[in-house]
Amino acid sequence: MKILVTGGGGFIGSYTCKALLERGDEVICIDNLNDYYNPELKRYRLKELEKNKNFKFYKEDIANFEKLKEIFEKEKPEKVIHLAARAGVRESVKYPLLYEEANIKALVSILELSKNIKSFIFASTSAIYGNSKEIPFKESQQVDSTISFYAASKLAGEVICKYYSIVFNIPITCLRFFTVYGPSGRPDMALFKFTHKIFHDQQIEAYGFGKLKRDFTYVTDIVSGIIAALDKNLKFEIINLGNEEPHEVNYLIALIEKNLNKKAKVNLVPAPPGDVDITYADTSKAKELLNYKPKVRIEEGVKNFVEWYLKEGNQFFTKDSI
Secondary structure, three states, X not given: OXXXXXXXXXXXXXXXXXXXXXXXXXXXXXXXXXXXXXHHHHHHHHHHHOOOOOEEEEOOOOOOHHHHHHHHHHHOXXXXXXXXXXXXXXXXXXXXXXXXXXXXXXXXXXXXXXXXXXXXXXXXXXXXXXXXXXXXEOOOOOOOOOOOHHHHHHHHHHHHHHHHHHHHOOOXXXXXXXXXXXXXXXXXXXXXXXXXXXXXXXEEEEEHHHOOEEOOEEHHHHHXXXXXXXXXXXXXXXXEEOOOOOEEHHHHHHHXXXXXXXXXXXXXXXXXXXXOOEOOEOOHHHHHHHOXXXXXXXXXXXXXXXXXXXXXXXXXXXXXXX
């Protein structure tokens, strides 16, 4: 099939494009290669993809409706995986207008052009649950306590998706991702930042005194859920994709230390505004509807990341990395 992937130069997006190409799909990728983090990392991810004759890349901002319309009219995609977004909880507290443009306006633009699409996947987030006391997080629970603009923008996105699904009969699945990590991951996330700073004997800051818990989910497990949802053409669903195994940030640090064979210099600090205490996915719905079965445990996943970092990743962490 011909599948359009927005944010295909991003972390999850590039793995998704790779998996689609490997099974023989034609992939149309749109990414504006913005400088939220080092754009060279995005170009690095795209380099391998561009070797495949079934891959086509457009450097465009999807908030630009006219440019997006041109691509849709030219390529005529059959399905859409919408992963492009402004990411990052803490940055969204500082710059909400950037997140409104990238996460809400851009979504409406692409949905307006997707009224005849066979399946539409929307990347949502576990941050939507905020500091909910209902643990593990279930899709059926109330989500009106978001504590970051990023989470609020994604929650708005789910509501917008439901409207388009009902009114225009677009099969849409909203997937709530839980702390995705792996080789070539984002430099603004803890695993990359901590690995780089520990390797270079720099002090790291462990928010929430290292006690915050995250349901770390390996990128290939997330991608398996994305593609399963894409193939199902569900009318409208919201589904968690996580690992059902939260770990403290302190444990993540210990695993990095083990794989680098270096001791971290840790500054334990309070959690900043927007950070939640725990993320923990109930994935029973994903198992039932998508036959979702995460395979990679955090010990293996961190080992894979550190090996990639030592071989290739060091160059992508710049002084401008968040």
